[in-house]
Amino acid sequence: MKIIITGGAGFIGSAIARELVKRKHSVKIIDNLATGRLENLKGIEKRAVFIKGDVRDFSLLKRECSGFDAIFHHAAFISVPQSVAKPLLCADHNINGTRFVLEAARYAQMQGVVFASSCAVYGSQARGTKTGERRSLSPLSPYALSKIVGEQYCQLYTKIYNLPTVVLRYFNVYGPGQNFRDGYQSAIPGLTRKLIKGEKPVIYGTGEQARDFIYIEDVVSANLQAISSLKTTSGKTFNIGSGTATTINRILAIIRKNLSLREIDFQKECIHKEKRDGDADYIRANLSESKTLLGFKPTTSITEGIGKYIDWMKRVAP
Template sequence: MKNKKVAVTGGLGFIGSHLVERLCQDNEVVIVDNETTGSIKNIKHLEFDKISLDLGDITEIDLVNSFEGCDYVFHHAAMASVPASVADPIKCNLINITGTLNVLLAARDCGVRKVVFASSAAVYGDNTNLPLSEKTLLKPVSPYALSKAVGEMYCQLFTDIYKLSTISLRYFNVFGPRQDPNSQYASVIPHFISSILNGERPVIFGDGEQSRDFIYVKHIVEANLRACQSNHTGAYNIATGKKTTINQLVPVINQTLGEDMDPIYDEPRPGDVKHSLADISKSELLNFKPSINFPDELSETVHWFVENQEFKE
């Protein structure tokens, strides 16, 4: 994508900042962010001549002004925490549902060509019918998961009623540089890296044989670009279609750091899903089929944390 004007809500966050990093190379980028979980540190290394920053909440800011002249909107601003959503479902509803509705209305009114909505595999809940396909019944088990499902429905509604092209990307377990290990919704990967860097044994809840479909953040960026330039709408799994157990993570992290830290095994956490795996056949319609090298991607993530230990402060 080149010579476009795009908006990224949540553009100072973990995934959003990686998307901005890629987009600003050849496009004008407007970031909308309230700095609740995102940080200007995430884009400090970028040239700002093609980036403008609208600081504000998507429930309050004039999004029509932010999106004026934009070709595409990538909507990543959200309360992205299951525990926080359980503690305050009204706030989750306001940010994730009303906020998404505000984004869609502004995009419609500004003549945006397409909205890419960051959804989540959380919409599947504890469904054990693996691998999970887009035809799988949604079973949200938290306000966060429910809000993402409603966001998808609003996107489809705006496509059907207002002819605003939208697409929802259901991210599975995303990891990579700039992910906050202190975040309540961070992947287990930054938690493990942070623990070992601090000389602490990483904690594994359960026997460690639970598995996840981990996907590197750079593949998420690629999926966003392909999704916005495609003619497809609806919901798509964005994952690798491969499973990795929690036990497999620690040796790779130890090897990269030159450590030999044995994990501590604790009782399983209530509500934790034992296995998660995506059916990614539908995402091939977007010409998205990531070339996966999980050990190298994990090592690259570890090296970033080593070089940026001040980031966690």
């Protein structure tokens, strides 16, 4: 297939690009390099076309999408705390960007669009429960709301224009290629970097908030399953998580064990900061629908995945 990846110089988009190139698809990446990096495309530069461009530029999208079959739409304003600080900018990238991507796909008469949404659409959930796709949505940030609007645009385009779309709600994605520089706020990169450098890790809130962490290779598989099953999955929304919840304190313990560091006193040896705006307390996916309808089956455990991430980080930034 001839496939466009928006945000393809980012963490998840570049991993998808790598796999598609390996499978001999023709790949074009559209990315404004806001948070993405060309070094993420190392090794596939000659086999994937890179266009520096913004998804808010409709004429660029229309031109570049002509003759292509499908889009994996990953370009986005990705920071929850930043979206609280800059709600209009977040809406511009995520809502307008998604509208333009869908319209460009319709214009090019594509076979389908896969939209990278987020578990942030659910807001907080009760501890110990699993969240299914049909649960009511309760955004806690402009980022979460922008993803809900993007999802609804996808469904509308499927309904009124017959453009096949699939929404993937990612939970907390981690793994090799994930940015740990520039004060990146995600838990696993931030904590791993600090511990490798022998610095004090920063914990927001108590550290007992739990997340559903999903390894990058499992997310790439979900995207491939989505594009190959459009006939049966078009118009649907799927949770892409591990189905388990892990606290931040537990993540810290796994990283420490992997690095063979002595046990630390969480209270004394971490920098404790206030819980951040927009952060949910407990997140865990129910995967029944994605397993049954999409054939999604995550295979990498949190301990194994963190091990692979640490190996990668030691290689790229010893």
